Amino acid sequence: MTNIENDTPVGDGPVSETNGPEIEIADSAAPADEANEAVAQLAEQIAALQQDLLYARAETQNVTRRKDKEIADAHAYAATKFARDILSVADNLGRALAALSDDQRADDAIKPLITGLEATERELLSVFERNGITRIAAIGLPLDPNQHQAMLEIPSDQTPGTIVQEMQAGYMLKDRLLRPAMVAVAKKAD
Secondary structure, three states, X not given: OEOOOOOOEOOOOOOOOOOOOOOOOOOOHHHHHHHHHXXXXXXXXXXXXXXXXXXXXXXXXXXXXXXXHHHHHHHHOOOHHHHHHHHHHHHHHHHHHHOOOHHHHHOOOOHHHHHHHHHHHHHHHHHXXXXXXXXXXXXXXXXXXXXXXXXXXXXXXXXXXXEEEEEEOXXXXXXXXXXXXXXEEEEEOO
16 A cells, blocks of 8 residues: 555554654553543642632622621611610600699690690600500519619519519610610518
């Protein structure tokens, strides 16, 4: 068999010096081992990068979740300082109405004033309710240090630690304490 372009014989056997340069067949196992090792290293790097990517995604989700919670809390509790300040107004209005005697309530001259004060108090309590501000129950309940502040102990026949008097009402804003109720608790009579 001959090569048509240059009329040189082409054979199926090994190439010799007489019909062309001799090609050495190298050991094919060595490059294959190096290639397998390189592939293994690349696979390890890919696995490490995938793990880092998963951690980064999880951290991003956590940051997003925390941010969303902080935004929701900021919206829900933005008026906390204002609510604390307005509680003193509600206290003073309640004290003013409680200080009125039955004779004063019956007096026709100030009856419109009293009616206006009572309407203002109802409206204020309605606004509190609409905005999640609720009064803390106290009288007759056991002292809860998370909601009540014991100011004094009064000898009583009730169970020790039971609230027997409320000196100042306490309030919650949704699930947070705005102001603890200042109370007197029963102690064992001497």
